Amino acid sequence: MTLTLKSLGGAGTVTGSRHLLELNGQRLLIDCGLFQGYKALRERNWANFPIDPKSIDAIVLTHAHIDHSGYLPKLVREGYRGPVYCSRATRDLTEILLRDSAFISERDAERANRLRYTRHNPAKPLYTTADAAAAIEQLTPIEFHQDIHLAIGAKIHLRRAGHILGASTIEVSWGGKTVVFSGDLGRYGDPFMFDPEPVARADYVVIESTYGDRTHPKLDPMGQLGEVIGRTVRRGGTVIIPAFAVGRTQLILYHIWMLKKAGRLQNVAIYLDSPMAINATELLCDHLDDHRFSAQVCEETCAIASYARDVDASKAITSDVMPKVVIAASGMITGGRVLHHVQAFGGDRKNTILFAGYQAAGTRGDKILKGASKIKMFGHDVRIGAEVASLPALSAHADADELMTWLKGFQDRPTKAFIVHGEPEASQALNTRLHQDLKWQSEVVAIDKTYQLGGSH
Numbered sequence: 403m404t405l406t407l408k409s410l411g412g413a414g415t416v417t418g419s420r421h422l423l424e425l426n427g428q429r430l431l432i433d434c435g436l437f438q439g440y441k442a443l444r445e446r447n448w449a450n451f452p453i454d455p456k457s458i459d460a461i462v463l464t465h466a467h468i469d470h471s472g473y474l475p476k477l478v479r480e481g482y483r484g485p486v487y488c489s490r491a492t493r494d495l496t497e498i499l500l501r502d503s504a505f506i507s508e509r510d511a512e513r514a515n516r517l518r519y520t521r522h523n524p525a526k527p528l529y530t531t532a533d534a535a536a537a538i539e540q541l542t543p544i545e546f547h548q549d550i551h552l553a554i555g556a557k558i559h560l561r562r563a564g565h566i567l568g569a570s571t572i573e574v575s576w577g578g579k580t581v582v583f584s585g586d587l588g589r590y591g592d593p594f595m596f597d598p599e600p601v602a603r604a605d606y607v608v609i610e611s612t613y614g615d616r617t618h619p620k621l622d623p624m625g626q627l628g629e630v631i632g633r634t635v636r637r638g639g640t641v642i643i644p645a646f647a648v649g650r651t652q653l654i655l656y657h658i659w660m661l662k663k664a665g666r667l668q669n670v671a672i673y674l675d676s677p678m679a680i681n682a683t684e685l686l687c688d689h690l691d692d693h694r695f696s697a698q699v700c701e702e703t704c705a706i707a708s709y710a711r712d713v714d715a716s717k718a719i720t721s722d723v724m725p726k727v728v729i730a731a732s733g734m735i736t737g738g739r740v741l742h743h744v745q746a747f748g749g750d751r752k753n754t755i756l757f758a759g760y761q762a763a764g765t766r767g768d769k770i771l772k773g774a775s776k777i778k779m780f781g782h783d784v785r786i787g788a789e790v791a792s793l794p795a796l797s798a799h800a801d802a803d804e805l806m807t808w809l810k811g812f813q814d815r816p817t818k819a820f821i822v823h824g825e826p827e828a829s830q831a832l833n834t835r836l837h838q839d840l841k842w843q844s845e846v847v848a849i850d851k852t853y854q855l856g857g858s859h
């Protein structure tokens with residue numbers, strides 16, 4: 403039988419990553435993410451999983467971000483009982499993120515019922531904290547740079563992808579073929595994360611294309627961050643930075659720490675408003691081998707902000723009229739405490755909403771970045787009058803040139819590259835570059851379509 407590849411998500415879009423390899427009726431799933439953004443996509447989270455979860459033999463995660471891990475609790479509730487392999491740091495981060503995702507889902511359902519802004523009666527969470535706890539039990543940490551032999555006969559091997567703590571590329575050798583999944587690739591020369599590691603050979607490469615049609619400006623992110631904060635503070639405003647508590651938040655804090663050290667940012671209060679922040683901080687110090695910060699930089703960077711641990715502290719920030727910087731989750735304003743800050747500060751032109759990460763199409767973040775004058779939150783419209791800025795140089799994602807750098811690391815030309823994890827224009831742009839610059843066979847993956855990987859064995 404032939405090895406096949408089928409993307410059940412994370413194709414034609416950047417969210418909902420789930421790539422299925424199948425051989426002789428055995429199934430290996432790479433990533434198990436939630437869909438975010440457009441309603442039609444989010445509705446897929448609520449629909450039945452396209453295959454019986456019990457029929458999956460093993461799962462491997464590239465990294466912890468919710469659009470790669472966030473469907474796990476639902477899959478487990480629907481009967482998946484197998485292992486979920488991932489790096490140690492990914493295991494620890496996924497635990498934090500899944501607990502938070504379940505908590506937000508439960509709280510949003512509760513709020514929708516209480517305030518009656520739901521069509522569903524009653525609104526239910528996508529999954530519960532108990533479902534998340536069960537999924538976390540199934541996380542199985544494995545080491546980087548070691549061959550791991552699975553019961554189904556596949557061999558997997560993790561290498562560093564940069565991007566975020568614990569992120570990995572996954573090499574799968576199965577049925578005589580080798581398939582390499584890029585996961586989300588990070589930047590080269592990032593002050594926080596290591597460079598993506600090259601892979602020498604593969605028969606097939608499944609490559610992300612988030613920024614397949616764009617390059618990040620080669621501007622100094624620290625200087626730009628200082629400028630945005632400086633001009634907002636001078637007009638008496640507040641800077642709201644939507645960011646995942648784990649990931650770019652640490653890099654933003656690092657740049658703010660450097661700005662303060664250089665005397666370029668004085669007397670501005672910095673708040674990290676996320677219940678995950680303390681855990682994330684400890685994780686950085688627990689995983690010193692997984693990033694470039696020394697223990698001391700780690701500590702000083704994390705000490706630059708005041709942490710809002712509970713809801714009262716978060717509300718105190720919302721009612722504080724002094725100029726300040728507030729970093730709050732989630733990164734695409736799809737949920738979390740940042741909603742309250744955008745509601746409180748987003749209408750006033752003296753304030754700034756500053757984006758540091760990718761905004762998936764259809765998310766509130768994407769709408770604001772494209773100039774929407776109002777967005778829907780908590781069942782009603784919220785006016786956006788604040789300055790809107792973005793710092794793509796702070797992105798955790800490789801740009802088009804960096805994706806090509808990683809692809810050029812393959813010494814023999816693979817049989818074919820499959821392009822996933824991008825909006826259609828971005829995926830198509832990378833496809834064109836692969837043809838033209840590298841003369842590779844490549845194809846943009848269509849969701850739910852089965853691809854045959856080579857001949858029979």
Ligand SMILES: [Zn+2]
Nearest residue numbers: 465467565586
């Ligand atoms: Zn990611």
